[in-house]
Amino acid sequence: xxxxxxxxxxxxxxxxxxxxxxxxxxxxxxxxxxxxxxxxxxxxxxxxxxxxxxxxxxxxxxxxxxxxxxxxxxxxxxxxxxxxxxxxxxxxxxxxxxxxxxxxxxxxxxxxxxxxxxxxxxxxxxxxxxxxxxxxxxxxxxxxxxxxxxxxxxxxxxxxxxxxxxxxxxxxxxxxxxxxxxxxxxxxxxxxxxxxxxxxxxxxxxxxx
Numbered sequence: 001x002x003x004x005x006x007x008x009x010x011x012x013x014x015x016x017x018x019x020x021x022x023x024x025x026x027x028x029x030x031x032x033x034x035x036x037x038x039x040x041x042x043x044x045x046x047x048x049x050x051x052x053x054x055x056x057x058x059x060x061x062x063x064x065x066x067x068x069x070x071x072x073x074x075x076x077x078x079x080x081x082x083x084x085x086x087x088x089x090x091x092x093x094x095x096x097x098x099x100x101x102x103x104x105x106x107x108x109x110x111x112x113x114x115x116x117x118x119x120x121x122x123x124x125x126x127x128x129x130x131x132x133x134x135x136x137x138x139x140x141x142x143x144x145x146x147x148x149x150x151x152x153x154x155x156x157x158x159x160x161x162x163x164x165x166x167x168x169x170x171x172x173x174x175x176x177x178x179x180x181x182x183x184x185x186x187x188x189x190x191x192x193x194x195x196x197x198x199x200x201x202x203x204x205x206x207x208x209x
């Protein structure tokens with residue numbers, strides 16, 4: 001594991017690299033608006049994927065690096081993501097643009113512009129909780145590259161059945177909330193829930209041309 005500070009027009013971002021010995025892809029993944037790269041799904045991807053030929057680059061947006069507690073506007077998040085992209089592409093491998101929640105939105109909005117190979121959207125916030133009329137489906141449907149959505153069955157930002165038909169794959173984590181946490185009474189254990197995320201990502205990454 002190595003870290004790298006990247007200057008962007010939104011401030012300094014940080015990449016934490018988890019490198020595969022024989023990499024064929026890079027998965028670049030950023031965090032949501034309410035957390036960092038310590039999220040259980042991001043940690044699990046960084047632990048599992050490198051052994052399967054996928055280098056994982058966990059990206060901390062400038063606002064997190066600066067110690068701020070509130071994420072800036074979406075346009076500023078996009079600026080930060082654009083700024084780190086050359087470093088993500090530097091290994092010369094196809095880059096999957098990914099993230100959880102707000103990071104998934106960034107990945108979708110910028111995929112075509114940046115030349116992303118594909119998009120991995122973890123816990124895509126289809127709408128604010130309790131506000132289904134405030135749909136962000138257009139961002140997801142406009143990604144323009146192969147896209148995998150992994151969504152908790154109980155995600156208040158959009159459950160799997162709320163997602164519109166479109167040119168993307170969707171995998172459900174049963175009983176999972178927005179952070180893929182499952183209640184202790186659920187028939188699915190926490191480790192099993194996280195394994196659904198990593199297994200889905202591995203299978204999908206292996207199918208990409």
